[in-house]
Amino acid sequence: MRLRLRLAWLLVALLPGCSRPRLDPFPSAQESGGWIKGRVRTFEAAELWRYIDGDAERYLQAGIERTFSAEYRYQERLEAVADVHCMRTAAAARRIFEWEPSTGSRPAPVGEAARSYGTSLTFRRGRYFVRLVAYADSPEAGPALLELAKGIDARLARARP
């Protein structure tokens, strides 16, 4: 009995994905075209409202486990926030991605599906839904965000499923 319990515990501990607190989806400057990582925060599903208030409801309804958020700076000219929402399933990540209007966006070459709105970019990979937002309306924001997105995507691809 004790051995079975130990084995069960070991299996749970080895389960992959974002239930493991050691998942770090945020790339370094070398992996992201020069974006410097700042403050990193993690919000469990039940505490997500502290971060995004009422916006948390639709993530909860879709099925979210937790959200990782990081602040970034790019060459002292751009600031951005990267949110990695770890959903329970890939279908949930797809649902959140599709929920958002695509008006004014164009496809971006990152993840399994991505939209660039210029100063923001969303993409999904597996059960991860990612949003990047830059706080400056600058022509370089779009290309720079794409580099950051690719850095995050590479990390998520290694962390799958």
Next chain:
Amino acid sequence: MHKATLTRRHWAGSCLAALADAACSQGRDRSAGASQELTLTGTARVVIARDPGLRAGGSVDGTRLVNLLDRALQAFFAVDKPSEAWRRIVRPGEVVGLKVNCLAGKGASTHPALVEAVCERLQQAGIRARDILIWDRLSEDLESAGFRIATGRDRIRVMGNELIGYEDELSSWGSAGSLLAKALTRISDAVINLPVLKDHGIVGITLALKNLFGAVHNPNKYHPNAGDPYVADVYMLPPIRQKVRLAICDAITAQYEGGPSYMPQWSWPFNGLLVARDPVALDYTGWQIIEQERARRGLKPLKDVGREPKWIATAARHGIGTNDPRRIERLEV
């Protein structure tokens, strides 16, 4: 809703000013300002002040922002100097709380430059720096929006509710039952409400009334049924009704979809401020602005997407203010 002419503005403003001054000289509580306006002039004034040149090279021009704030306040009170306007809101010796909205970080939060301008004008009206408290739900929200936490008692304080604390006793009104922030109940004699003009994914919009969700410990409990009647009921909690004297809505960047988080793709440069004592009239006016922008962008009205802010009408029925466009005096300056 109608636009008043300059002549009417000055006439109504002069009447209001005279009556308000008379009331104050008799020692009456200034917190009754909004209802006095409704009673005495029959309308609630909402000033919409805009400056197309507010942004220089992408960032907000601080000097122009101060001028815009002055223009808005002077129009609201129909006075010639900003100091005259501020003296109608606060008195030296009072502690003034500035309830900002910083949930969304830098993109869609109350601009620190606007708060700085308000602090400057408050001090010119005789409020000591140490009697000004800039507060919101969490210190990390304030920091995300660009404020620096300051707790020293010899200067303007900037603090989140987690540092100041909540009352131990529950306050309740209708559907609302919450612990109120001590920033509101214990520290502030008067509160100036500084919300942001933006969409909200559940309750439709979040402006003056909903910004006071930041004064309770459990705002996450108040989102069912698109916030109705919760948004109105929370505002009915006595310390909120008694202490909030003015709303200055930051509409420098406004958002018509995807809120309350910052979504640059659904934001637009409104380059303005909305000023009112009546939070219902302000929210009604802001709602119409957001609906106009949604229509311009080809989006459905909030009612058609299940997010009509019915709590505005509920707040009017509670007597907080008016949502009747015929009784809202909309001044664009």
